[in-house]
Amino acid sequence: MIQFFRKIRQSLLSDGKIGKYLKYAVGEIVLVVIGILIALQLNNWNENRKEDRQLKGYLHKISQNVSQDILQINSLKTRRDSVRAAATRSGQALMRRDFSDFSNILPGSIVVQEFYFIPDKSGFEALKNSAFLGKINNTKVDSLLTSYYRLVEKTHQSELSYNNFIENMEAQINSEVDPTALEIIGHKVMKGEKISANDLEDALPLIHNHAFKMSVFRTMDDQSYVRNYAGLIELGNALVQEIDIFSEQLN
Numbered sequence: 484m485i486q487f488f489r490k491i492r493q494s495l496l497s498d499g500k501i502g503k504y505l506k507y508a509v510g511e512i513v514l515v516v517i518g519i520l521i522a523l524q525l526n527n528w529n530e531n532r533k534e535d536r537q538l539k540g541y542l543h544k545i546s547q548n549v550s551q552d553i554l555q556i557n558s559l560k561t562r563r564d565s566v567r568a569a570a571t572r573s574g575q576a577l578m579r580r581d582f583s584d585f586s587n588i589l590p591g592s593i594v595v596q597e598f599y600f601i602p603d604k605s606g607f608e609a610l611k612n613s614a615f616l617g618k619i620n621n622t623k624v625d626s627l628l629t630s631y632y633r634l635v636e637k638t639h640q641s642e643l644s645y646n647n648f649i650e651n652m653e654a655q656i657n658s659e660v661d662p663t664a665l666e667i668i669g670h671k672v673m674k675g676e677k678i679s680a681n682d683l684e685d686a687l688p689l690i691h692n693h694a695f696k697m698s699v700f701r702t703m704d705d706q707s708y709v710r711n712y713a714g715l716i717e718l719g720n721a722l723v724q725e726i727d728i729f730s731e732q733l734n
Contacts (some may be wrong), residue, residue, distance in 0.1 A: 537613075543726075546723050548602070549719045552600075553715075560716075562598055569593050573588045573699050574700055588686075597649055600635075600638055627722040653694075659694075
């Protein structure tokens with residue numbers, strides 16, 4: 484092909500057609516430039532496609548992480564709701580100073596448990612450490628990611644505050660009440676089993692224990708982390724949906 488163009492140029496020169504030769508030379512240069520631009524455009528398109536595929540991979544990982552988070556949160560919320568219901572039943576009996584039926588008070592023994600939401604942030608951390616974070620700037624995905632993981636941190640702080648309190652109260656309770664008896668009663672309450680007369684006798688020190696009462700009343704009142712769970716579920720579902728939409732728009 485190059486030889487063909489060279490022959491045309493030589494023919495024009497030998498015929499003395501300088502004007503046509505110059506026009507042809509300019510045209511040839513233009514064609515070369517166009518060819519280079521097309522090659523660059525194709526290269527850029529291929530690079531963008533490659534980057535989009537990598538970004539999709541990061542976003543897919545985040546979507547999987549958040550979906551698993553939501554499953555965990557739903558499970559935690561169920562357990563927290565169960566503990567709060569038991570604490571409310573016990574707390575109301577304690578406030579009435581109604582000790583005639585211990586079965587209303589003993590359910591509160593399960594409040595001395597610590598639950599933590601442990602999110603999987605591996606996908607989000609990988610995206611932050613990649614060169615692709617800027618590709619989602621000022622998008623709805625970017626906004627939802629920020630809101631979701633900000634609430635994750637807020638939830639962690641709420642849980643940490645509550646669980647540290649419960650841990651301290653549990654240590655005080657165990658120093659004054661037989662921890663084995665307390666554990667047996669707690670398991671029976673969780674399983675809905677009948678509490679025996681011996682259990683009731685073992686529970687007497689618990690019922691009058693100050694740390695136990697403090698644990699029950701705080702569990703009744705402090706539900707900030709549970710409200711955060713609902714917010715995380717809502718934000719998480721919105722984020723997963725938006726990632727799907729955003730990914731479909733990539734090459």
